[in-house]
Amino acid sequence: MKRRFQEIEHTADIAIRVWGRDLAELFANAAYGMACQLADPAAVTLSVEHEVELEAYDLETLLVTWLGELLYLGERDGMVFPACQVLEITATTVRAVAQGGPVEEYHGHVKAVTFSNLNVECTDAGCETMIVFDV
Amino acid sequence: MAQKKDFKRVDRYIWELPQDFRDDMRVPVRLFGDAELFDMAFRDRTVEQLTNTATLPGIVKYAMAMPDFHQGYGFPIGGVAAIDAQTGVISPGGVGYDINCGVRLLASHLERGEIEPEVENLTATLYQTCPSGVGGKGRERVSDRELEELVMDGAKWALKRGLARREDVACTEEQGHLAGADPSQLSKRAWERGRDQVGSLGAGNHFLEIDVVSEVYDAKAAEAFGLWQGQVVVQIHCGSRGFGHQVCDDYVKSLQPAVKKYNIQIPDRELVCAPINSPEGQAYYGAMACAVNYAFVNRQVLVMGVREAFERVLAGKVRDFDLFQVYDVAHNIAKFEEHDLDGRRTRLCVHRKGATRAFGPGYAGLPAAYRDVGQPVLVPGSMGTASYVLVGTRKAMDLTFGSTCHGAGRTMSRTQARKSVWGADLRQELEGQGIVIRAGSNKGLAEEAPAAYKDVSQVVEVVHGLGIARRVARLEPMAVIKG
Numbered sequence: 001m002k003r004r005f006q007e008i009e010h011t012a013d014i015a016i017r018v019w020g021r022d023l024a025e026l027f028a029n030a031a032y033g034m035a036c037q038l039a040d041p042a043a044v045t046l047s048v049e050h051e052v053e054l055e056a057y058d059l060e061t062l063l064v065t066w067l068g069e070l071l072y073l074g075e076r077d078g079m080v081f082p083a084c085q086v087l088e089i090t091a092t093t094v095r096a097v098a099q100g101g102p103v104e105e106y107h108g109h110v111k112a113v114t115f116s117n118l119n120v121e122c123t124d125a126g127c128e129t130m131i132v133f134d135v
Numbered sequence: 136m137a138q139k140k141d142f143k144r145v146d147r148y149i150w151e152l153p154q155d156f157r158d159d160m161r162v163p164v165r166l167f168g169d170a171e172l173f174d175m176a177f178r179d180r181t182v183e184q185l186t187n188t189a190t191l192p193g194i195v196k197y198a199m200a201m202p203d204f205h206q207g208y209g210f211p212i213g214g215v216a217a218i219d220a221q222t223g224v225i226s227p228g229g230v231g232y233d234i235n236c237g238v239r240l241l242a243s244h245l246e247r248g249e250i251e252p253e254v255e256n257l258t259a260t261l262y263q264t265c266p267s268g269v270g271g272k273g274r275e276r277v278s279d280r281e282l283e284e285l286v287m288d289g290a291k292w293a294l295k296r297g298l299a300r301r302e303d304v305a306c307t308e309e310q311g312h313l314a315g316a317d318p319s320q321l322s323k324r325a326w327e328r329g330r331d332q333v334g335s336l337g338a339g340n341h342f343l344e345i346d347v348v349s350e351v352y353d354a355k356a357a358e359a360f361g362l363w364q365g366q367v368v369v370q371i372h373c374g375s376r377g378f379g380h381q382v383c384d385d386y387v388k389s390l391q392p393a394v395k396k397y398n399i400q401i402p403d404r405e406l407v408c409a410p411i412n413s414p415e416g417q418a419y420y421g422a423m424a425c426a427v428n429y430a431f432v433n434r435q436v437l438v439m440g441v442r443e444a445f446e447r448v449l450a451g452k453v454r455d456f457d458l459f460q461v462y463d464v465a466h467n468i469a470k471f472e473e474h475d476l477d478g479r480r481t482r483l484c485v486h487r488k489g490a491t492r493a494f495g496p497g498y499a500g501l502p503a504a505y506r507d508v509g510q511p512v513l514v515p516g517s518m519g520t521a522s523y524v525l526v527g528t529r530k531a532m533d534l535t536f537g538s539t540c541h542g543a544g545r546t547m548s549r550t551q552a553r554k555s556v557w558g559a560d561l562r563q564e565l566e567g568q569g570i571v572i573r574a575g576s577n578k579g580l581a582e583e584a585p586a587a588y589k590d591v592s593q594v595v596e597v598v599h600g601l602g603i604a605r606r607v608a609r610l611e612p613m614a615v616i617k618g
Contacts, residue, residue: 007550009548010206010548010549011178011179011205011206011547012207012545012548012549013207014550057388057391057392058391061388061391068384072324075328105576106576107576107578107579108579109269109338109339109579111232111339111380112232112380112383112384113384114405115208115209115228115387115391115403115405116208116403116404116405117403117405118404118405132208132405134232134233135549
């Protein structure tokens with residue numbers, strides 16, 4: 001399987017490059033990439049499920065809103081959500097199921113998902129973007 | 136992208152990129168640093184981000200980066216942009232997610248030797264009385280009604296609640312209260328995240344430190360600030376927590392359509408902005424001011440935690456365990472200020488992102504004791520290294536709209552830091568130097584390793600040499616608490 005995400009050097013914050021065969025996979029992989037910054041996903045028992053439905057101004061705003069939602073739910077309940085299935089997605093709406101569970105030990109903190117150099121590109125080969133997290 | 140050769144050196148410490156370098160620049164770019172620091176600007180996207188900042192409508196004079204600059208998002212860290220309040224824009228990306236992240240300095244009447252036998256105990260107690268860590272709950276939980284008053288009144292709320300002394304409030308930038316806060320501009324989620332984090336440090340690079348004044352450079356200013364060699368002091372570094380992050384997040388998203396509506400061209404979407412006088416710009420300012428006030432209260436409530444720990448551990452053992460506040464500075468903020476611009480007093484919206492206000496002598500907003508010397512500027516170094524107390528200058532008013540550096544500034548990514556430094560080794564090394572450490576995780580410790588930062592003394596040398604702040608005292612850590 002193709003790599004889901006990769007960390008990119010950033011002096012102060014965390015940047016990742018994310019890939020997906022399509023938008024749905026890109027969004028799921030971005031959620032996984034973010035979860036990996038917070039805790040070891042292997043140590044998280046998938047005991048909780050949230051159905052999430054979101055709408056935004058455009059595709060990039062949707063991606064920021066999606067990851068921000070997972071960050072918020074995680075911070076509220078002390079959880080991370082490494083496993084997500086995107087059920088429906090358009091350029092401005094997403095419906096997905098986020099699976100995760102409580103975290104024993106956080107190994108990082110993400111304050112927010114930024115728009116810095118955020119640009120979702122999709123071609124026949126798939127979708128790709130860079131995401132910078134404020135930490 | 137601009138290269139070194141595109142810059143001209145206009146002073147020993149000033150490097151300028153002319154406005155005609157890129158068509159969309161409205162003003163030239165100015166980087167402050169010595170030759171070595173200037174070189175560092177080309178190792179990441181600092182220059183590109185600063186050049187982008189120079190395109191913001193209404194920006195005056197220069198887009199500037201203080202010598203602790205490094206790549207951020209939108210603005211670079213260390214970025215200062217003064218924007219005409221009548222014709223310009225306000226940008227949430229120019230303030231950042233941790234709105235009014237800042238530093239507070241408390242000073243004791245104790246010498247190092249007096250607390251040395253108790254420093255382990257004191258650190259352990261501080262760890263209890265000053266909550267830290269990811270998502271950590273604060274010392275105070277407030278109702279919606281209380282939160283509304285808190286974000287409207289800032290430190291005045293704390294005073295009313297018995298969580299502050301009058302002198303604490305007086306010795307805080309803006310007296311701990313930024314006018315113009317409008318709670319009706321806050322999202323439901325901001326309310327929710329704000330309720331239970333008042334009085335918490337958080338994680339990341341935030342910390343609480345017990346330091347000792349190891350050197351005094353300027354006796355007059357040090358005396359005015361109540362500082363003397365050998366004195367035990369405490370630094371608190373944190374911001375507006377989840378509340379502030381939510382405000383920034385809300386407005387970076389909701390202002391995206393405004394950029395199109397007002398036909399503003401921005402080279403990076405994180406530089407999203409709206410005219411200051413538009414409903415969108417006003418809404419952001421009103422919400423941001425709420426977060427600014429929240430952060431002032433957050434640090435104030437932590438002061439009570441620090442005082443409680445000092446009393447618990449030191450009462451009966453030392454002659455005077457009390458702590459007084461030297462000052463509190465914001466380093467992520469946008470504020471309306473009046474500055475001389477080509478001979479005319481002009482109202483500007485000064486964005487400081489990873490930069491500290493450094494107003495010189497004579498500024499009426501300062502406590503009487505500081506008015507003749509200038510405002511205290513607090514510059515924490517990286518973990519385990521020195522920090523500095525500086526004083527603001529008139530030259531800063533002329534050169535940088537009364538701004539200076541805010542810290543050491545990162546130079547190595549977190550991934551790289553983790554690869555080259557082991558948290559456990561670092562802990563041992565710091566403990567070997569006699570520094571007591573309390574940290575949430577070794578990984579977090581490794582990311583904040585001193586090797587990942589510039590040398591704070593070098594950064595301070597530049598601002599001192601340039602005259603945009605003057606050295607007053609140097610602090611060395613005795614104990615560090617990290618989230």
